[in-house]
Amino acid sequence: MRAAVYRETGDADVVELVEREPGEPGPGEVRVRVVRSGVNPTDWKIRAGLSGSMAAEEVVPNQDGAGVVDAVGEGVDLTVGDRVGIILAAYQRPTGTAQEQTVVPAERVFVLPEGASFDVGADVGVPALTAHRALTTSEGGPERLSPGALAGRTVLVAGGAGAVGNAAIQLARWAGATVITTVSGPEKAELATAAGAHHVLNYRTEDVVAEVRRVAPDGADVVVEVSPAQNLALDLQLLRTAGTIAIYANNGGDEVPLKIRETFATNARFQFVFLYTVPPAALRAGMDDVVAAIADGGFGVGEEHGLPLLHFSLEQTAEAHRAVEDGAVGKVLIDVAP
Template structure:
């Protein structure tokens, strides 16, 4: 089988396509023939050494993917050969991710892909959708699961509404009944956020963002899904309702923040840090089940019509795909691994 590997950290040139023998699934494991693999920022950050030294002599990148069950190991229940599935955290604490034709994973890292959902959709879930779910389900008095009506009466502010996590947060929040405001940096990105389902968009490069959001939500917002705390956290404090939540899942644009203690005290708000690798299996499973339900309801999609343009690369161009994500490609970068 073909697999993309790297044996040292560095830029995308360290990636190479090699032939490897597929592994057999062990107890509680499933082998999946990957049709489509997603490429996320976390993939290139691992590859570039931003997460520390390599944990294995050879690494196949890729947390997210979608494909068909090829073989099942002893003790596996709920999945059978031929079932369509999508992955989450495929590379976490394992040497082999989704940028290969056949990958063996623990069954808990897999979720059935709803009937009618494309492999493009399946490969675009994983990191973005599970992160968005976590950001939307950790508030005081709020739901810990998402479903239609779960966020009814609440207002969600999504920073960076044209990004992959921002897009997922908009779609999931809208499905759950929230009023959604998204911040963007251009008219083109405003169109993408609107296509995802945002009720309102605010261009943070035009005028005062706090005033603009307050004009749409005079009482403030219940949840902020934050991608750039270094720039935005002081504004978030001014916008979040008492006992609201600012859920922070990335550090775009800076690694440190400064806050007024007095100003922040008055909010009674919580800052919820979101990193999927340590949220625990129960939260991951709940998120995967809810995301799958949204997909089955037709409430979560990909492509221009859903605010998430797709960029396809063949497996042999994995280096170019990584470089595109690292350069800030708008939308979702996918690897075409094998035929459906």
């Protein structure tokens, strides 16, 4: 089978296409014939060596994917031929989804709803599950998402045109929240509107505090934050008492100045979201909820859902990584099979 691999960390040029034998699933494992491999920022950061040492001498990148089960190990409640999505394929393992067949633990696989595309299956992992976690850890808020679960609550999504921001908008809207998002320009505003945001604010030209307070006089219940170093002072002005700032990335810097008195007076909660160490039960609940949203028409990919798709071939895995690293707007997918 064909596989994209790297044997040292570095820029995208370390990725090459090779022929290798497919693995065999052991107890509790499943092998999937990969159709789509999703590329996320975490994938190029791991490849670049920004997240520690390599998991093995040869690594196949990419955490997320979708395809068809073609072999199962002992004790696995899946069937050959099942159409599935894959999450965290390369976490603490050297075998990601940028290959024609991948072996993963069965708990990192979910069955796609009938009619769901492999494209949307490859977007569930890092983007949608990160968004789900950000929306389900607030005080007084739901631990699960479903229609009406966030009714009466206001969610502010920073960076609504990104993959996680897009997922947060869609899932919050599906769950009944009033959704506000901030973007940097008209093109991204169109994408955030397509995703379902009720109110889209250009932070470069609009008074975000005034506009958010106009929509939600008491402030937002949850802020889904991608750039805390830049936005924390603003977030604290937009958060309602006992609200939650859910931080899932460090765009714009690693350090956040925090004024204690003005912060604790709001009873603000800071929820850090790092998908790899989310408790297994919460991870499975997230998968189940996102699958329900897909089946219900509440979560999708493509222009009509505010997330353009950018397709690359398996031979173009390095180029796909570069696209994400360079800030491509939309979801980067590798077409491993037709």
